[in-house]
Amino acid sequence: MNISYDWLKEYIDLNVPPEELAKYFDQIGLMVESTREVNGQTVYEIETYANRPDTLGHLGIARELATLFGLPLKMPGWQLSELEQSTFDLIDIQVLDSQLCPRYCGLVVRGVTVGPSPEWLKKRIEAIGLRPINNIVDIGNYVCFSLGQPLHTFDLNRLKEARIIVRRARKGEFIRTLEGQLVELTPDMLVIADDSKPVALAGIIGGEESGITEKTTDVFIESANFDPVSIRLTAKKLGLSTDASYRFERGVDINAAPLGARMAASLLGQFGGKVSRGLLDVYPNQRKPRSVPLRLKRISELLGIEIPEEFVTRTLTSLGLKLNEQKPGVWVAEIPSFRVDLEREADLIEEIARFFGYDRIPSEVTPTRSFELPGNQEQDCLWLLKETLLHYGFDEVINFSLADPEKEKIWQTGYQPIELRNPISSRTSILRTSLLPGLVENAVWNYNREANGVHIFETGKVYFWEADGQQGEELHLGLLTSGLKEQKSWAQPARETDYFSLKGAIEDLFFYLGYEAPAFEPEDHSFFESGQSVKILTKNETAGYLGLLKPEIRKAYELEKLAYACELNLADLFDRQPRAFVFAPVPRYPGMVRDLSFLVEAQVNFQAIDVQLKKLNVPYLERFEIYDRFEGGSLPAGQISYSVRFFFRHESRTLLAEEVERAMLNIISHLKSTLKIQLR
Amino acid sequence: MSSLPEKIEQYRQVLNDLAAKTKNIKELEEVKQAFLGRKNGHLTLLFEELKQLPPEEKRAAGIALNNFKMEVQKTLAELEEQCLRPRAEKTVSDLTLPGKRIYWGAPHPLTLFQRKIEKIFVSMGFSVEDGPEIETDYYNFEALNFPPYHPARDSWDTLYINDKLLLRTHTSPVQIRVMEKKKPPIRIIIPGKVYRRETADPTHLPMFHQVEGLVVDRGITFAHLKGTLEYFIKALFGEKVKLRFRPSFFPFTEPSAEVDIECLACHGQDSQCRVCGGTGWKEILGAGLVDPQVFKNVNIDPEKYSGWAFGLGIDRTAMLAYEIPEMRYFYENDLRFLRQFNRR
Numbered sequence A: 001m002n003i004s005y006d007w008l009k010e011y012i013d014l015n016v017p018p019e020e021l022a023k024y025f026d027q028i029g030l031m032v033e034s035t036r037e038v039n040g041q042t043v044y045e046i047e048t049y050a051n052r053p054d055t056l057g058h059l060g061i062a063r064e065l066a067t068l069f070g071l072p073l074k075m076p077g078w079q080l081s082e083l084e085q086s087t088f089d090l091i092d093i094q095v096l097d098s099q100l101c102p103r104y105c106g107l108v109v110r111g112v113t114v115g116p117s118p119e120w121l122k123k124r125i126e127a128i129g130l131r132p133i134n135n136i137v138d139i140g141n142y143v144c145f146s147l148g149q150p151l152h153t154f155d156l157n158r159l160k161e162a163r164i165i166v167r168r169a170r171k172g173e174f175i176r177t178l179e180g181q182l183v184e185l186t187p188d189m190l191v192i193a194d195d196s197k198p199v200a201l202a203g204i205i206g207g208e209e210s211g212i213t214e215k216t217t218d219v220f221i222e223s224a225n226f227d228p229v230s231i232r233l234t235a236k237k238l239g240l241s242t243d244a245s246y247r248f249e250r251g252v253d254i255n256a257a258p259l260g261a262r263m264a265a266s267l268l269g270q271f272g273g274k275v276s277r278g279l280l281d282v283y284p285n286q287r288k289p290r291s292v293p294l295r296l297k298r299i300s301e302l303l304g305i306e307i308p309e310e311f312v313t314r315t316l317t318s319l320g321l322k323l324n325e326q327k328p329g330v331w332v333a334e335i336p337s338f339r340v341d342l343e344r345e346a347d348l349i350e351e352i353a354r355f356f357g358y359d360r361i362p363s364e365v366t367p368t369r370s371f372e373l374p375g376n377q378e379q380d381c382l383w384l385l386k387e388t389l390l391h392y393g394f395d396e397v398i399n400f401s402l403a404d405p406e407k408e409k410i411w412q413t414g415y416q417p418i419e420l421r422n423p424i425s426s427r428t429s430i431l432r433t434s435l436l437p438g439l440v441e442n443a444v445w446n447y448n449r450e451a452n453g454v455h456i457f458e459t460g461k462v463y464f465w466e467a468d469g470q471q472g473e474e475l476h477l478g479l480l481t482s483g484l485k486e487q488k489s490w491a492q493p494a495r496e497t498d499y500f501s502l503k504g505a506i507e508d509l510f511f512y513l514g515y516e517a518p519a520f521e522p523e524d525h526s527f528f529e530s531g532q533s534v535k536i537l538t539k540n541e542t543a544g545y546l547g548l549l550k551p552e553i554r555k556a557y558e559l560e561k562l563a564y565a566c567e568l569n570l571a572d573l574f575d576r577q578p579r580a581f582v583f584a585p586v587p588r589y590p591g592m593v594r595d596l597s598f599l600v601e602a603q604v605n606f607q608a609i610d611v612q613l614k615k616l617n618v619p620y621l622e623r624f625e626i627y628d629r630f631e632g633g634s635l636p637a638g639q640i641s642y643s644v645r646f647f648f649r650h651e652s653r654t655l656l657a658e659e660v661e662r663a664m665l666n667i668i669s670h671l672k673s674t675l676k677i678q679l680r
Numbered sequence B: 001m002s003s004l005p006e007k008i009e010q011y012r013q014v015l016n017d018l019a020a021k022t023k024n025i026k027e028l029e030e031v032k033q034a035f036l037g038r039k040n041g042h043l044t045l046l047f048e049e050l051k052q053l054p055p056e057e058k059r060a061a062g063i064a065l066n067n068f069k070m071e072v073q074k075t076l077a078e079l080e081e082q083c084l085r086p087r088a089e090k091t092v093s094d095l096t097l098p099g100k101r102i103y104w105g106a107p108h109p110l111t112l113f114q115r116k117i118e119k120i121f122v123s124m125g126f127s128v129e130d131g132p133e134i135e136t137d138y139y140n141f142e143a144l145n146f147p148p149y150h151p152a153r154d155s156w157d158t159l160y161i162n163d164k165l166l167l168r169t170h171t172s173p174v175q176i177r178v179m180e181k182k183k184p185p186i187r188i189i190i191p192g193k194v195y196r197r198e199t200a201d202p203t204h205l206p207m208f209h210q211v212e213g214l215v216v217d218r219g220i221t222f223a224h225l226k227g228t229l230e231y232f233i234k235a236l237f238g239e240k241v242k243l244r245f246r247p248s249f250f251p252f253t254e255p256s257a258e259v260d261i262e263c264l265a266c267h268g269q270d271s272q273c274r275v276c277g278g279t280g281w282k283e284i285l286g287a288g289l290v291d292p293q294v295f296k297n298v299n300i301d302p303e304k305y306s307g308w309a310f311g312l313g314i315d316r317t318a319m320l321a322y323e324i325p326e327m328r329y330f331y332e333n334d335l336r337f338l339r340q341f342n343r344r
């Protein structure tokens, strides 16, 4: 809303110079976004709020300043030079829907000469950022930006039968607006019609065929009040937003309608116009002023400071409220019709705080009666997870949750995607069902910008329709590793990332978070190269996948380099309680180490050996590690050589060599019988 | 039987032979033991022998033996130094070459900044809550006192899924969800992603991060809101930062306020400043006392309880703190940008 300093002076004798006014606006919550000079007058662009339609005119803003500065508000009188005829003789008004049009006022002005506005009016119109058009249109805008009451002016002679009917549109009716747009109307829309057809979209925009032209001499001024919700629905539906609809949908003062008509008629008198006798005012259900109780005690209870009673009454009275004291410190406030926002005691307390000044309210720390026990394990788990991955050299990324349906299709994530009804673009029209597409795009972006390795992770939600039609959100972890992991330096050669770097990070993730080690089962997946991916299982349930991204996906994103990726469902994981941590005694007796090298058929993977060894439950076996593995060379085809190191220990005495030898024999015979190993 | 001086001569030979062979501390220990061992050490035995000598021989032999003892100690000390000294290939010829460093990944700046905020509030006894990003109209708007069809909704441009579901436009719906479940006192913050139907520009993107705070208890006042937020902002931006509270409007708070901090780029000194537009102030958060209608919607009696709430854009605040000119940097995920933030 543009506010002109000179215009304000029509209503208030400001004693603050224009350059200092901005800070006072800010102080009472009329935030000045910019200050400009227009034709030598200072114009402030003020941010107004949806609940304050009274600030959409200079009068309302002047009222705020009058309260702040303790100055009186000046109300000009509007002299009318009248005709012989009464308004009723010149026009016939019927309001058929007083729900959607609670008040309709009008006056006829005859003998007007349409022409350019005088300089003073042009200056006003330019100050609010509009272009002067002609004296009649400009007066309409002048009144609108003075009182906040939108007007519409009709050429009386273009209204069929000089009749105005305020009614809902009929099915199949059309109107061509003043902007030349042909609009199809529906029965939920309120129109202003003449005897035959709609001539204006009520409260939004006029029709071309009834508008003012250069030849107009007789004008009908409409100054009405329309239902905010109806105006908003119609304006939204038609994609129209005008100065009028902007005000009506916020709620125009019901008592501004007669004033608006009179003010416009009086001004038209300057262009030869004579005004019909008697204001036409259709207002069948008169509204009573709202009453709101106010307690002095409650003001200090909410603001945390005692506000003098004299300040309270002076401020509210200046804002137009009538205070009726019930008993000391208790009032019933009668709210003026232009303040549609004041409904409850809290609203009045805000007015008092606003004018008292937020800076004069003290600052105190919020007292506490009790503290919650530290909870929310998920936040802690998530941070620990991130720290572990950072330690592994993964950088954290955050991608948009909005995704491109065409690109997501390639992944076949298996989730039913959620589509947006009003997306910003077709490329952001669904919610992501996997974190990996974003990570691949990040890899491409960085490879195109000097990177020779990308190791990244993201934690965030994926979204989908559940089988039962409910919306689902699931916290996931995505990782991607590609290219050089360590750069070549004077001290060491470059090192490429690989499958095991990623798998190791995942294994450690479970370890550091205190969860049981997951199982990795080779299984093909739509994201990965055939035979090059594993399913990650926790407690026999699928938690995610890890593998080498398949060429079709890399091609779709133009990712030339190989990339390993992993996606894990964290929601299920975090639902589980990690194992409680208690320390294990440090060994007091020396351990013994034995190595075993053997050959096994190539189809036996390490996990099979691992499972067999764990199953066996060997006494005193502390742990075992695979320290060598090779195939080919001098080995028979289809055979793999493993070397495993076993660590034995007794917790309360030194082990005997025979005990260890016996255990090793046990291991060997078990592996021979189950996996057909051959010792080397 | 050889004489004591002869024996000394023999052992000198033994010492020299052993010294030539000794390569490590363990072997050195054996040599030490052989000569200085308390019971059978060569020197120990030689001194025993010395005691048996007649006085006329004792003096000369004593001098010789003491000299030998010093010789042994000197040789052992030299040997020890030799054993501990690193081999040539273990030493560095150019000590100024760059060291071997281990790369730590960088946390995303928004994660970093969110954690800073969380820490400040957790230290004041707040707990961290979260909630769904796909919300219903009821939680996102109606329960927060946005009437249906009210223009107040225009400031919260919404991405809809269908008539019932939308992407939350702020973290405030979690206020409602928590108040429905929990009785006061309540002291929470809610960080998370929010969505708006906005075309991208330097300070607007369709997705960004917000943190919401809520306190509900008996006797909570606007002064408490001011004091707590002042503490928070100073903890975040430093003790010297100037701030101001301005009246504003939000449907879910009454009275409402916006908080500005002084422009960190120009401190109000540059009328052409690109960060603050010359006003000298940057808006960083919206706040207010919880609207009585919001309390009624969750069955909390506004006559008994009062509360305050605030909402802050994490992205925009991080932009101010780190002097990042455009919001898109956060979501491009350029490693050259992200990796600056492992200098936490």
Ligand SMILES: [Zn+2]
Pocket (backbone or CB within 6 Å): B263, B264, B265, B266, B267, B268, B269, B270, B273, B274, B275, B276, B277, B278, B279, B280, B281
């Ligand atoms: Zn600045």
